[in-house]
Amino acid sequence: xxxxxxxxxxxxxxxxxxxxxLDTAKELARISDGQIKxxxxxxxxxxxxxxxxxxxxTRISFETAAKRLxxxxxxxxxxxxxxxxxxxxxxxxxxxxxxGADAVVIRHHASGAPQRLADAGWIAGPVINAGDGTHEHPTxxxxxxxxxxxxxxxxxxxxDGLKIAIIGDILHSRVARSNIFLLSMLGxxxxxxxxxxxxxxxxxxxxxxxxxxxxxxxxxxxxxMTLRIQRERMEEAFFPSERExxxxxxLNGDRLAQLKDGAIVLHPGPMNRGVExxxxxxxxxxxxxxxxxxxxxxxxxAVLYLLLSGTSINLSEEAKA
Amino acid sequence: MxxxxxxxxxxxRAIRRISHEILERNKGADSLLLLGIPTRGVLLAQRIHAExxxxxxxxxxxxxxxxxxxxxxxxxxxxxxxxxxxxxxxxIEGKDVVLVDDVFFSGRTIRAALDALGExxxxxxxxxxxxxxxxxxxxxxxxxxxxxxxxxxxxxxxRVQLEPLEGEDSVVLEA
Amino acid sequence: xxxxxKLVNARLASNERTSLTVESGVITSIxxxxxGSMEEIDLKGKLLCPSFVDLHTHLRExxxxxxxxxxxxxxxxxxxxxxxxxxxxxTNPVADTAGVVEQVHSLGIEEGRCDxxxxxxxxxxxxxxQLAEILAMAHSRANVRVxxxxxxxxxxxxxxxxxxxxxxxxxxxxxxxxxxxELTKDAQMNEGVISSRLxxxxxxAVAEEAIIARDVLLxxxxxxxxxxxxVSTEGSVEIVRWAKARGIQVTAEVTPHHLLxxxxxxxxxxPIYKVNPPLRTERDVHALRDGVADGTIDIVATDHAPHPxxxxxxxxxxxxxxxxxxxxxxxxxxxxxxxxxSISLQTLIAAMTTKPAVIGGLSDRMSGLTVxxxxxxxxxxxxxxxxxxxxxxxxxxSNTPFHGFEVEGxxxxxxxxxxxxxxxxxxxx
Numbered sequence: 001x002x003x004x005x006x007x008x009x010x011x012x013x014x015x016x017x018x019x020x021x022l023d024t025a026k027e028l029a030r031i032s033d034g035q036i037k038x039x040x041x042x043x044x045x046x047x048x049x050x051x052x053x054x055x056x057x058t059r060i061s062f063e064t065a066a067k068r069l070x071x072x073x074x075x076x077x078x079x080x081x082x083x084x085x086x087x088x089x090x091x092x093x094x095x096x097x098x099x100g101a102d103a104v105v106i107r108h109h110a111s112g113a114p115q116r117l118a119d120a121g122w123i124a125g126p127v128i129n130a131g132d133g134t135h136e137h138p139t140x141x142x143x144x145x146x147x148x149x150x151x152x153x154x155x156x157x158x159x160d161g162l163k164i165a166i167i168g169d170i171l172h173s174r175v176a177r178s179n180i181f182l183l184s185m186l187g188x189x190x191x192x193x194x195x196x197x198x199x200x201x202x203x204x205x206x207x208x209x210x211x212x213x214x215x216x217x218x219x220x221x222x223x224x225m226t227l228r229i230q231r232e233r234m235e236e237a238f239f240p241s242e243r244e245x246x247x248x249x250x251l252n253g254d255r256l257a258q259l260k261d262g263a264i265v266l267h268p269g270p271m272n273r274g275v276e277x278x279x280x281x282x283x284x285x286x287x288x289x290x291x292x293x294x295x296x297x298x299x300x301x302a303v304l305y306l307l308l309s310g311t312s313i314n315l316s317e318e319a320k321a
Numbered sequence: 322m323x324x325x326x327x328x329x330x331x332x333x334r335a336i337r338r339i340s341h342e343i344l345e346r347n348k349g350a351d352s353l354l355l356l357g358i359p360t361r362g363v364l365l366a367q368r369i370h371a372e373x374x375x376x377x378x379x380x381x382x383x384x385x386x387x388x389x390x391x392x393x394x395x396x397x398x399x400x401x402x403x404x405x406x407x408x409x410x411x412x413i414e415g416k417d418v419v420l421v422d423d424v425f426f427s428g429r430t431i432r433a434a435l436d437a438l439g440e441x442x443x444x445x446x447x448x449x450x451x452x453x454x455x456x457x458x459x460x461x462x463x464x465x466x467x468x469x470x471x472x473x474x475x476x477x478x479x480r481v482q483l484e485p486l487e488g489e490d491s492v493v494l495e496a
Numbered sequence: 497x498x499x500x501x502k503l504v505n506a507r508l509a510s511n512e513r514t515s516l517t518v519e520s521g522v523i524t525s526i527x528x529x530x531x532g533s534m535e536e537i538d539l540k541g542k543l544l545c546p547s548f549v550d551l552h553t554h555l556r557e558x559x560x561x562x563x564x565x566x567x568x569x570x571x572x573x574x575x576x577x578x579x580x581x582x583x584x585x586x587t588n589p590v591a592d593t594a595g596v597v598e599q600v601h602s603l604g605i606e607e608g609r610c611d612x613x614x615x616x617x618x619x620x621x622x623x624x625x626q627l628a629e630i631l632a633m634a635h636s637r638a639n640v641r642v643x644x645x646x647x648x649x650x651x652x653x654x655x656x657x658x659x660x661x662x663x664x665x666x667x668x669x670x671x672x673x674x675x676x677x678e679l680t681k682d683a684q685m686n687e688g689v690i691s692s693r694l695x696x697x698x699x700x701a702v703a704e705e706a707i708i709a710r711d712v713l714l715x716x717x718x719x720x721x722x723x724x725x726x727v728s729t730e731g732s733v734e735i736v737r738w739a740k741a742r743g744i745q746v747t748a749e750v751t752p753h754h755l756l757x758x759x760x761x762x763x764x765x766x767p768i769y770k771v772n773p774p775l776r777t778e779r780d781v782h783a784l785r786d787g788v789a790d791g792t793i794d795i796v797a798t799d800h801a802p803h804p805x806x807x808x809x810x811x812x813x814x815x816x817x818x819x820x821x822x823x824x825x826x827x828x829x830x831x832x833x834x835x836x837x838s839i840s841l842q843t844l845i846a847a848m849t850t851k852p853a854v855i856g857g858l859s860d861r862m863s864g865l866t867v868x869x870x871x872x873x874x875x876x877x878x879x880x881x882x883x884x885x886x887x888x889x890x891x892x893x894s895n896t897p898f899h900g901f902e903v904e905g906x907x908x909x910x911x912x913x914x915x916x917x918x919x920x921x922x923x924x925x
Contacts, residue, residue, distance in 0.1 A: 112765030200692030309400030
């Protein structure tokens with residue numbers, strides 16, 4: 001198996017390397033569950049969190065992950081820095097390179113910005129996509145897959161046989177894109193449920209089935225993931241009102257009651273309680289939303305460890321070493 | 322070119338001898354904790370554990386300690402999957418910990434293991450048991466219990482094969 | 497060099513061998529029977545054709561001289577074998593008055609390498625609200641015949657109708673950049689499977705086709721000439737085909753890049769492939785080639801759009817739209833249309849010379865290689881293979897998507913009104 005040089009999109013992974021991330025995260029979770037809170041693994045390495053878009057939760061998750069592996073962390077937020085004065089991505093990257101960044105975690109409002117950073121040769125170390133525009137958010141999908149496996153599968157299995165629904169604004173969701181491709185790669189059968197206005201053109205060619213109606217099939221799913229719906233989408237005429245959206249696509253107590261035994265509810269956060277998910281669903285025993293946050297740290301530790309360990313790996317050969 | 326330096330029978334004898342030495346040195350098994358270093362150190366620790374338990378008539382502490390995340394050669398080596406770290410419920414505090422590994426070479430693995438132990442607590446003593454000591458130490462670390470001292474050249478490879486991983490027990494020297 | 501000479505052993509696009517005499521900047525005879533006393537230049541069987549006419553160039557002067565100037569743009573034109581280029585009005589200030597078009601026109605005359613023919617804006621400031629002073633531009637020294645808000649669509653139906661009607665005064669033409677603005681708000685690339693996967697906002701084919709459908713109907717209704725800039729979709733070709741069959745006076749252009757490149761290149765997120773209209777699908781590329789083959793698409797035009805490095809060395813959504821194209825236009829079109837078997841060399845040459853001259857009202861280039869026409873000629877070695885190199889362009893900008901492409905057909909020499917403005921690859925200072 002090869003572990004990629006960067007993590008820009010789920011397309012960089014195959015089933016083997018994706019499972020390697022999950023298995024590594026699982027072991028890290030076990031160690032942290034015991035007494036070791038801090039590992040010396042990345043001592044002396046510098047991880048830069050380059051955030052062109054506000055996201056306190058994702059930044060803190062990466063920061064915690066890096067610090068638990070003893071890396072030095074530099075937080076470079078676009079606001080209040082030279083970036084907000086119009087410095088280009090290139091100049092920012094060159095600056096970080098000059099400062100000795102060993103890895104760059106980037107969140108950007110523009111789809112593809114992490115790939116530009118990785119491909120243009122401005123940065124030598126690995127680049128980790130922490131969410132780019134409406135493109136991808138691979139570590140979120142990995143932590144979702146981890147959480148699903150943790151609750152619904154045993155050991156280090158893949159997700160064969162699980163039926164997973166992703167509900168909401170698929171069109172604008174990087175979380176949905178990454179999850180559709182990752183969960184299906186891991187063997188799950190994915191259904192996206194949304195009004196047609198919030199589905200991307202050509203989704204027929206994606207590895208998922210499509211439904212316009214939530215009520216038709218809710219009892220079939222082992223896991224339900226609802227996506228945050230943004231208010232401005234209503235103004236852009238993607239749907240008529242929050243009330244209508246919540247009525248037909250929101251997760252509420254009634255729908256929760258229709259779920260099969262053991263089914264779980266995920267949400268990438270932050271939630272709009274009362275719109276895509278009501279408080280009853282968010283706080284129910286089926287909700288694994290808090291686990292998602294905890295697991296996010298382990299997934300990001302695993303990704304940092306695997307990316308900063310070297311450029312490629314052959315797992316079967318390494319077992320001998 | 323390969324040469325068998327330890328047969329299955331010799332390995333069994335070495336393990337028995339090491340088990341007796343451990344008991345002797347520690348005056349019994351009460352505070353003993355055997356920690357195997359994955360992958361083959363865990364198998365060896367299990368065998369030593371079986372020997373000691375049989376001799377003493379009661380189970381002694383057994384666990385595993387993965388040192389991957391404590392290695393200092395991360396930059397140079399391809400990423401490797403993590404192995405299990407399994408510390409018995411009582412922890413390592415005040416224990417006489419015996420680290421068990423298959424081949425003792427540069428000493429860096431053991432240094433990493435000592436670091437890892439430091440994160441887990443403060444054992445009373447830490448000792449080291451290895452099946453083969455092939456020399457070429459890069460750090461001031463020595464083994465307390467050695468199955469076989471094997472002078473090697475740096476470019477030779479010592480391959481330890483153990484049941485059930487390889488289907489037989491042997492130690493082979495490859496040029 | 498004397499101003500009379502004879503080009504011998506020339507191969508025409510029809511494949512016929514001939515010689516041609518040039519006296520005082522004008523073609524004075526074609527064929528072997530001309531007088532033998534003057535200097536003979538042996539073309540060794542290379543292609544001799546009228547120099548190309550580009551109906552769609554961005555020269556960026558005035559206002560964006562860091563990207564291109566009339567001087568650098570005309571050098572790029574000559575390198576590509578062009579003898580006349582129509583300059584789009586989206587400069588700063590916009591070419592929406594007689595003053596600006598005359599300035600660009602006179603800069604072209606000063607450079608003296610090729611005709612620079614300003615295109616006037618349809619609306620003031622290209623804002624799509626009020627007609628620009630079209631007649632004043634038509635009557636200026638620049639003698640403007642083509643009007644366009646290129647870069648923006650004249651989306652207001654009534655304004656478009658008025659513009660079409662108004663240019664009838666001087667038999668002008670409106671060149672429409674067909675793009676429904678609402679359907680393409682913040683659009684980044686062709687809307688389809690790839691844009692969805694990449695999370696880049698889509699520019700749907702319907703946004704182009706809906707405007708073309710509306711405009712051919714308007715042109716029909718008011719009996720005016722309409723030209724469609726850079727047609728990029730299969731549907732657009734079908735609509736223009738239908739309109740022509742109905743007898744509507746519509747012409748259409750296609751760019752070399754739309755004849756070859758497809759939207760999957762956006763998967764690199766490298767904005768060198770960001771262009772407006774966007775690169776489409778394989779299916780569209782084939783429809784465009786077929787459109788040229790059956791005459792639905794009349795001409796090849798470059799949409800040469802220079803941008804400084806920093807406008808492309810950034811994340812995709814922040815990058816500028818556009819590609820340079822003058823220097824590679826013939827080679828790419830030759831590869832995509834002639835080598836692919838879609839059309840003959842003769843048809844391609846017409847689509848790059850006489851046909852754009854007719855659409856643009858460039859009267860002295862309409863008849864091609866004829867006695868009495870100005871000696872605006874290009875010599876092309878069709879057998880010569882060369883590599884497109886962004887480091888070696890004449891343009892001030894290097895945003896070519898074809899860097900590293902190995903192509904056939906090198907423009908070697910260019911005559912402009914009897915003067916060698918490029919000879920064996922060397923451009924006259």
